[in-house]
Amino acid sequence: MTGAPTQAELDAARLVLDRMGVTAEDLLKAVKSPAPTFAEYIPVVAAAVSDGTRRAYSPYWNRVLDQWADISLSDRTPTDIQRLVQHIKANLTVRRNTRNGNSAAEHLIAALRCLYRHAVNDELVDERSNPAAKVPKPRRQPSNRRALSGKQMNQLNDVVATTGNDPQLDSLIIRFHTETAARRGGALALRPKDLDEEQCLVYLREKGESSRWQPVSPTLMWHLLQHVEHRGAPMNGRLLRYADGRPITYHRYDNLWNRVGENLAWAGKQGVSTHWLRYTTLTWVERQFGYAVARAFAGHNDTNTDAGSTTTYVRATLEEVATALAALTGEHHPLAA
Incomplete structure (x- = not known):
């Protein structure tokens, strides 16, 4: 056959394909190059x-x-x-x-x-x-994580400060997560340039490419600045570092919590980790200052939530988050009401 097919020929071809249950897409797929490995x-x-x-x-x-x-x-x-x-x-x-x-x-x-x-x-x-x-994902089970008691937090902080090869670093990590309720990734991504010393704020960059300014106490800010000075963190590099100047990784957290679990039976059996500190802080904030402030403290945005559209209108301010932090730490914060 030469030249372009006529309309009658096209209609006849479509009729044959329809009777065979074959679509034009199926034909294209048949001659398509195989997918990569x-x-x-x-x-x-x-x-x-x-x-x-x-x-x-x-x-x-x-x-x-x-x-x-x-x-x-x-x-x-x-x-x-x-x-x-x-x-x-x-x-x-x-x-x-x-x-x-x-x-x-x-x-x-x-x-x-x-x-x-x-x-x-x-x-x-x-x-x-x-x-x-x-393929459906398995149903997600309810989390076993919960807020730690004051007694458990004291025990945890005591172990962190008295064991390991760098108690100063580990104590700073625990204090940072307790005050900010940050995820591990937020702490590991923290840079010296993310510190606002005057207003006692740190710029957190966490999962889902989310980011926010988070209040910290003057004491924590001082220790972060001292850490930068003594361990040589560059302004654009990771802030948390070993004594020899190397930036820490997730392995530091793994070793830290394994050590906590070895020294505290309840922590080892229950699998306590950094995220338990987030639960602990946010539970306290919610109980004392309400859901809106706890939500802002956690850095949750207004998308993909089952909390309802009301959260759009009841968002807490940075000053309210700072006020909650001041109550948590017992220290005045520059932005607190």
């Missing part, structure tokens, strides 16, 4: 996501590479993913806070969804053929 595509996605996302998903992408490195993304099914989930759960490293592997399963599925979402956007995989989107 996991080994080829995971580095592409890892380079495109944020540091926080990369840090969260890399362990699970590595698990995928262990099993599927040379397999094409288009050759996996929802059942394949479910089998991999069960394999990960069966071979899970048991830690203090392990809960039947549900968290690992949730993160694995989220890591694969991220991978396939990029593949769909890059037109390497058809959206209807995305296997990760068809």
Whole structure:
């Protein structure tokens, strides 16, 4: 046949395809180049996501590479993913806070969804053929974390200040999280340039690329500045550092909480971690100053919440957060009412 097909010929071709249950998209898919392998595509996605996302998903992408490195993304099914989930759960490293592997399963599925979402956007995989989107995440269990009592906080602070190879650093870490209710990532990302000495504020950058100014006590601000001076943190570099000037990493937190658990039986058995300090501070703020102030203290925004649209109109001010901090620490704050 020469030349462009006539309308009658096109209509006849469509009729045949309809009777066969084949669409034009199916024909295009049949001649499309195969999707890349996991080994080829995971580095592409890892380079495109944020540091926080990369840090969260890399362990699970590595698990995928262990099993599927040379397999094409288009050759996996929802059942394949479910089998991999069960394999990960069966071979899970048991830690203090392990809960039947549900968290690992949730993160694995989220890591694969991220991978396939990029593949769909890059037109390497058809959206209807995305296997990760068809695998449900396990139901998230209620958290076992809770606010620590005053007695438990005293015991914790005593252990931190009297054990380990750098009690000064560890005590600063605990004080920072207790006052700010910051997540680990917020403390690790803190830089000397993020300190406002005059107003006793620190600029926190946390998960989801969120950021905020958070009040701290004059005492904590003084210790942070002393830490910068004595350990040589550059203005644009990480603030928290070892005695030899190296910036700390997540490993410092792991070692810190392992040591706490070895010295305090209740902390070891319950898997106490940095996030328990966040629970402790925010619970106290909520009880004393109400939900709006606790929400602002935590740095929660007004999106993706089940708290209702009322939060748009009852947001607490920075001055109210500073007032709550002043009551918590017993120190005057420049911004407190």
